[in-house]
Amino acid sequence: MIELDQEQRMVLSTVRNIAREKVKPKAAEIDEKEEFPWETATTFAQNGILTPLLPEEFGGIGSSYLLFSMIIEEIARVCASSALILIAQADGMLPILHSGTGELKKKYLPGLSKGLFAAFAATEPGAGSDILYMRSKASSKGGFYVLNGQKCFITNGSIADILTVFCYTDPSKGARGMSAFVVEKGFRGLVYGKNEKKMGMRGSINSELFFEDIAIPAENIIGQEGSGFAYMMEALDRSRLFAASQAVGLAQGAIDESLDYAGKRVQFGSPITSLQAIQFMMADMVAMTEAARLLTYEAARHIDADDKSMITKACAIAKFIASDNAMKVTTDAVQIMGGYGYMRDFPVERMMRDAKLIQIYTGTNQIMRLVAAREILRSQR
Ligand SMILES: Cc1cc2nc3c(=O)[nH]c(=O)nc-3n(C[C@H](O)[C@H](O)[C@H](O)COP(=O)(O)OP(=O)(O)OC[C@H]3O[C@@H](n4cnc5c(N)ncnc54)[C@H](O)[C@@H]3O)c2cc1C
Structure with a gap:
C-alpha cells in the first residue's frame, strides 16, 4: 500500500506522461549518438521535476524521498540515462542543502530547479x-x-x-x-x-x-x-536509494518490453507466452522486481522518517538487491526475445547494458554488502 496524497499522485501522473511522450521516443537515439538529452533536461526543469527534493523556498517541489524514488523509477522505466540526470543533480545538491550556510544555499540552490546542473x-x-x-x-x-x-x-x-x-x-x-x-x-x-x-x-x-x-x-x-567525509557518506546513502529506484524502473521497463513481445511472438503455432519455460521466467522477473521495489520504498521511508539507525543499511541493501535484479531481469528479457532481443531495434539490449552500471557506481555491490554487513554487526553489539 503506497501512501501518496493527491498532489503527489498528480506529480507522478505528470512524470508518467513526460516519460511516455518525451523521454521514451529519444531513448534509443541518445544511446546511439552518446548525446546528453538537453531537451529532456529542459522538459524536466519546465515541469518542476529537475530537482524535486529541493524545498519550495529554493524553487523545488520539496518532494519526499519516496516520491522522488517513484519519479526516478518512472523515468528509468523508459530511459535510465534520463533518470540519471535527476540522480546526478540530487547528488551534487544534497551536501549544499544539508550542510551549506544560508548564503551558499541562497546563491546556488535556486538555479538547480531552473535548469542549472x-x-x-x-x-x-x-x-x-x-x-x-x-x-x-x-x-x-x-x-x-x-x-x-x-x-x-x-x-x-x-x-x-x-x-x-x-x-x-x-x-x-x-x-x-x-x-x-x-x-x-x-x-x-x-x-x-x-x-x-x-x-x-x-x-x-x-x-x-x-x-x-x-x-x-x-x-x-x-x-x-x-567534515567533508561525513557529508559525502550522508549523500551516498541517499544516492544508493536513487540507484535502487533507477534499477527497479529499468527492470520494470525490461519486463514491459519482453511481455509485450512474447504475447505477439508465435513459434510452434502459439504465442511463446504459452510455454511454461517462458512463463516461469516471467514469474521470477516480476516477483523479484516487486520485492526489489518494496525494499527500495522501505529505504525511502527510513530517510523520510529520519530513522538514522536504519538508513545506511536499508539503502545499501536496496541498492545491491535492486541492481543485481535489474541485471538478471534485463538479461532474461533479452533471452525471452531471442535474436530480436539482441538487436538494437528493440530497447532490451540497451537496458541490459545500462543495468550493468548500477551494480558498479555509487559504491559497487561488493562494497554495498560490506556496508550492510557492518551495519548488521553494529546493531548486534
Ligand atoms: C558511469 C559512471 C558514473 C560515475 N559517476 C560518478 C560521479 O558522478 N561521482 C563520483 O564521485 N564517482 C562516480 N563514479 C565512480 C564510481 O562510484 C566508482 O567507479 C565506484 O565506486 C567503484 O570504484 P572503481 O571504479 O575505482 O573500482 P575499484 O574500487 O577499483 O573496484 C574494482 C573491483 O574491486 C572490488 N573491491 C574493491 N574494494 C573492495 C573491498 N574492500 N572488498 C570487496 N571488493 C572490493 C570492487 O567491488 C570491484 O569489483 C562513476 C562511475 C561510473 C562507471
Whole structure:
C-alpha cells in the first residue's frame, strides 16, 4: 500500500506522461549518438521535476524521498540515462542543502530547479572504493582555498554549472581531514579532460576533471572544514536509494518490453507466452522486481522518517538487491526475445547494458554488502 496524497499522485501522473511522450521516443537515439538529452533536461526543469527534493523556498517541489524514488523509477522505466540526470543533480545538491550556510544555499540552490546542473565529484583514478586514498587537496590561503588534484568518471562533470568537490584540507587527519567545496564552472584552473566512452548509460556524460591551482572563495566551503567525509557518506546513502529506484524502473521497463513481445511472438503455432519455460521466467522477473521495489520504498521511508539507525543499511541493501535484479531481469528479457532481443531495434539490449552500471557506481555491490554487513554487526553489539 503506497501512501501518496493527491498532489503527489498528480506529480507522478505528470512524470508518467513526460516519460511516455518525451523521454521514451529519444531513448534509443541518445544511446546511439552518446548525446546528453538537453531537451529532456529542459522538459524536466519546465515541469518542476529537475530537482524535486529541493524545498519550495529554493524553487523545488520539496518532494519526499519516496516520491522522488517513484519519479526516478518512472523515468528509468523508459530511459535510465534520463533518470540519471535527476540522480546526478540530487547528488551534487544534497551536501549544499544539508550542510551549506544560508548564503551558499541562497546563491546556488535556486538555479538547480531552473535548469542549472550540479555534479558530485569524489572519485579519482587511484581512489574508487577506497575513497580515502584521494589525493586532491585544498590549502587555505588568505580568503581562499587553493585546490589541486583531479577527478574521474564524474557524471555531468563537464556540463555541470556547479561541482560539489570532495578533497583533503588536512590529509594527516584521514577522514576527519576531508572537506567539501562548491566549485563553479567558470573558476580559473578548472580543466576538463575527456568524456568517457561507455558500455551503457550512454545518454549521460562522465568526465575527467583537473584542478590546477583553483582559488575557491573561503565562503564556498560546505559546512565545517574537516567534515567533508561525513557529508559525502550522508549523500551516498541517499544516492544508493536513487540507484535502487533507477534499477527497479529499468527492470520494470525490461519486463514491459519482453511481455509485450512474447504475447505477439508465435513459434510452434502459439504465442511463446504459452510455454511454461517462458512463463516461469516471467514469474521470477516480476516477483523479484516487486520485492526489489518494496525494499527500495522501505529505504525511502527510513530517510523520510529520519530513522538514522536504519538508513545506511536499508539503502545499501536496496541498492545491491535492486541492481543485481535489474541485471538478471534485463538479461532474461533479452533471452525471452531471442535474436530480436539482441538487436538494437528493440530497447532490451540497451537496458541490459545500462543495468550493468548500477551494480558498479555509487559504491559497487561488493562494497554495498560490506556496508550492510557492518551495519548488521553494529546493531548486534
Ligand atoms: C558511469 C559512471 C558514473 C560515475 N559517476 C560518478 C560521479 O558522478 N561521482 C563520483 O564521485 N564517482 C562516480 N563514479 C565512480 C564510481 O562510484 C566508482 O567507479 C565506484 O565506486 C567503484 O570504484 P572503481 O571504479 O575505482 O573500482 P575499484 O574500487 O577499483 O573496484 C574494482 C573491483 O574491486 C572490488 N573491491 C574493491 N574494494 C573492495 C573491498 N574492500 N572488498 C570487496 N571488493 C572490493 C570492487 O567491488 C570491484 O569489483 C562513476 C562511475 C561510473 C562507471
